[in-house]
Amino acid sequence: MSKYPKIDLDGALVAISGAARGIGLETAKAFAARGAKVALGDLDADLAAQAADAIGTRAIGLALDVTDKESYRAWLAAAEEWAGRPLDVLVNNAGVMPNGAFLEQADEVDRLTMDVNVYGVIHGMRLALPGMVERGRGHLVNVASLAGKFPLPGLAVYNASKYAVVGMTAATRLEMKDTGVSVTAVLPSAVRTELSSGIDLGVLPTVDPEDIANAVVKSVRTRSGEIAVPGYVGVASNAATLVPEPILGLVRRAAKDDAAITRVDDSVRTKYLDRILKK
Numbered sequence: 001m002s003k004y005p006k007i008d009l010d011g012a013l014v015a016i017s018g019a020a021r022g023i024g025l026e027t028a029k030a031f032a033a034r035g036a037k038v039a040l041g042d043l044d045a046d047l048a049a050q051a052a053d054a055i056g057t058r059a060i061g062l063a064l065d066v067t068d069k070e071s072y073r074a075w076l077a078a079a080e081e082w083a084g085r086p087l088d089v090l091v092n093n094a095g096v097m098p099n100g101a102f103l104e105q106a107d108e109v110d111r112l113t114m115d116v117n118v119y120g121v122i123h124g125m126r127l128a129l130p131g132m133v134e135r136g137r138g139h140l141v142n143v144a145s146l147a148g149k150f151p152l153p154g155l156a157v158y159n160a161s162k163y164a165v166v167g168m169t170a171a172t173r174l175e176m177k178d179t180g181v182s183v184t185a186v187l188p189s190a191v192r193t194e195l196s197s198g199i200d201l202g203v204l205p206t207v208d209p210e211d212i213a214n215a216v217v218k219s220v221r222t223r224s225g226e227i228a229v230p231g232y233v234g235v236a237s238n239a240a241t242l243v244p245e246p247i248l249g250l251v252r253r254a255a256k257d258d259a260a261i262t263r264v265d266d267s268v269r270t271k272y273l274d275r276i277l278k279k
């Protein structure tokens, strides 16, 4: 028997950060389709509200800036008030992925990356976990990345942020082990969303946001600690640490692992970078 009390998604409250588009939006749809009440939060409040309207009465879209703890607190409180019940599942999904050679990145871009991808997740965990522990049930998913296990040229600070999330998730999972509350990291490979747009990722396995949404929903049942999507890339990234550097280098070259520097279509990429840097 699982050490985690079952969460019946029918009527449960699921809150998802960064849910106005991409993986977060598909995750919201997938939970709503299973009867959950979904609270979408996003920096783009209008888009979050529109997305929730399209999902229907089981969804609400609200403003959220995950880098601001008070904004995060207000969002969770509004979600619970709307649903009339405490939070069952939190999906820390909001994230940004600036790309480029490490030596050419601006300091404020590094800060943004760490603020959203690391502190945004810390805020969500610090605010949601105490209530879950008190109730003895709950599930928290951090959408990390395979970049949290496998370094890629052109994504050094993004790598740093996602390695942080993978480590933090694993450690808090241990701390929570006797509380009835589970903490899971989902590690997508490349996903077809705006975040990776304009980068030709070569042979890197690419999946759809729906695939990540399904993995997040499934985690409510399995409560696995770490879920890579597709699964085999998780095994491969763990195995890569055992491969001697010269051999791994050959594989990396064949796979064009420096795509985030060398295989970028600026006319597409600029649109994404302008959005996250609010230009």
Ligand SMILES: NC(=O)c1ccc[n+]([C@@H]2O[C@H](COP(=O)([O-])OP(=O)(O)OC[C@H]3O[C@@H](n4cnc5c(N)ncnc54)[C@H](O)[C@@H]3O)[C@@H](O)[C@H]2O)c1
Pocket (backbone or CB within 6 Å): 017, 018, 019, 020, 021, 022, 023, 024, 041, 042, 043, 044, 064, 065, 066, 067, 093, 094, 095, 096, 097, 116, 120, 143, 144, 145, 146, 187, 188, 189, 190, 191, 192, 193, 194, 195, 196
């Ligand atoms: N797309 C990929 O290839 C890929 C691969 C691995 C992991 N991921 C991770 O998946 C998550 C979702 O990415 P996506 O591909 O759907 O990206 P996306 O850009 O399509 O959507 C991300 C959403 O997060 C929102 N957001 C950004 N900053 C925010 C903030 N401060 N507060 C609240 N919302 C904020 C954005 O407005 C946007 O709606 C991210 O954590 C990303 O790192 C994506």
